[in-house]
Amino acid sequence: MGKLGGFLQIERHGIPYRNASERAHDYREFLIERPTEELREQGARCMDCGVPFCHNGCPLGNLIPDWNDLVYRDRWRDAITQLHATNNFPELTGRLCPAPCEAACVLEIRENDAVTIKQIELAIVDRAWQEGWIEPRPPRADRETGQSVAVIGSGPAGMAAAQQLRRSGHRVTLYERDEAAGGLARFGVPDFKIEKAVVQRRVDQLVAEGVELRCGVEVGSGATGMTGAGGVAGTADVAGELGVAGERVSVAELKDKFDAIVIATGSRVPRDLPVPGRELDGVHFAMDYLYQRNRWVAQEFGPAPSVPAPPVPGSPEVDGVQITAAGRDVVVIGGGDTGADCVGNALREGARSIVQLELLPEPPAHRPDDRTPWPEWPLKYRLSYAMQEAQEEGVGEQDYSIATTSFSGDGDGRVAKLHIAQAESAPPFGAVAGTERELPAQLVLLAMGFVGPEQGLLDELGVEKDPRGNVKAVKPYTTSVDGVFAAGDARRGQSLIVWAINEGRQCARMVDRYLAGVRDRAGMPEDEALAGHADADEGPEGPPQHVTPGVPAG
Secondary structure, three states: OOOOOHHHHOOOOOOOEOOHHHHOOOOOOOEOOOOHHHHHHHHHOOOOOOOOHHHHHOOOOOOHHHHHHHHHOOOHHHHHHHHHOOOOOHHHHHHHOOOHHHHHOHHHHOOOOOOOHHHHHHHHHHHHHHHOOOOOOOOOHHHOOOOEEEEEOOOHHHHHHHHHHHHOOOEEEEEEOOOOOOOHHHHOOOOOOOOHHHHHHHHHHHHHOOOEEEEOEEEOOOOOOOOOOOOOOOOOOOOOOOOOOOEEEOHHHHHHHOOEEEEOOOOOEEOOOOOOOOOOEOEEEHHHHHHHHHHHHHHHHOOOOOOOOOOOOOOHHHHOOOOOOOOOEEEEEOOOHHHHHHHHHHHHHOOOEEEEEOOOOOOOOOOOOOOOOOOOOOOOOOOOHHHHHHHHOOOEEEEOOEEEEEEEEOOOOEEEEEEEEEEOOOOOOOEOOOOOEEEEOOEEEEOOOEEEOOHHHHHHHOOOEOOOOOEOOOEOOEOOOOOEEEOOHHHHOOOOHHHHHHHHHHHHHHHHHHHHHHHHHOOOOOOOOOOOOOHHHOOOOOOOOEOOOOOEOO
């Protein structure tokens, strides 16, 4: 596996970025791919571990040592086959996943020396697309089951479930209330992290495999909520992708028309900040801002959506609310990836200043082995790509242990100042008396995570919920309502893209088993080639509760 002793002879070289000062002024992806020979050398560092802990770190159970070795041996087509065996969309994870596999790499016992797994994964799939090795894989005609499944939500979990179910021979309709498919990978994550043509390729593949994509369609009669339920751009010339913006399909219609339903609507209710002045104009949820920015980029650079944007409260189309950072002092509250994406967009808009605030204390510079020892995900400081850009441009500041106590206005109903104080170091992280100060702010973006899925659709479906409002699984991925299943953040809560894809795949297995049981009860022949019927996958409760030993599946 790899080059014998390669990890002792070859230095780690991670993913290079374009220069911060250059990339801060455009919307192109900032990752740079290394030359093939350098990538092969990096693959050679994989050390044939007796126990490959990278499997343990990856929720998808990716066969990491296998494709590292294939890259080292210049067998790239075999590498994409191994990669696709566990991951439907490696170009998404290769760009957006924080790489817990690298944190679990045995070489990471020596901090910052892990095999560059994420870089190699991305290089494999990008080359596969360039070489034309990735093609639609519709089921053979003799594998068609005649059964139908509705998947609600076209984020990574919904797309993965739809693809797996279609390849198992079921008719699949993928519903998306936004104007195009792909979830937050489209409307939440900016193009400079993942260009939307990358997402659209996979959408096109699903459609070519026979998935019917219905964009601009709201399922159920409830309110749309604060932002779209997930979506990504389509193209008007792709068959099966057209819908009518604002169209609505009732839960009763779905139950009548389909043999099974999958809930994959994500965790989209944002955490609010209930302090005085919250009602002022200029204080917005981060996702409202990111949706507007991504829609603007789609208009300017493509790909164009297949239907018009739906009427969402708070959008320019409905309320005339245009959220802009241009020429303003911007404060982003929240130190995670969503906050970083707000910083990156505000910088590119031409913000006067950008301050990012985090309630929690600043993490240590190095892995704290007493708190998060290898192979756990290390809680240590990481400078985000966006704050690096903002600091390079001289407009960025990042502060930790900061509690926001109130907002004050300019007399005309717009936010003008943020009132903050040093936060205590332990929960509930209250404000420390005597440390109060003010920050100028004409735009405040709340990027403090998400508290759960929107409840209206869940209530109409009648599914049980856990104490946090997520869909409760009474068996793996199976809700309390017969024929209704759930996957992704709607089931497990806010999580990583790798978990979303894994959940979609595993949920599809459970749906397929359910539908096989329906066929049995109807006296239809059972196809043993369908997913979930191999001997190694037998069991009364479906797939195991873990992806690989020691990794809880929620």
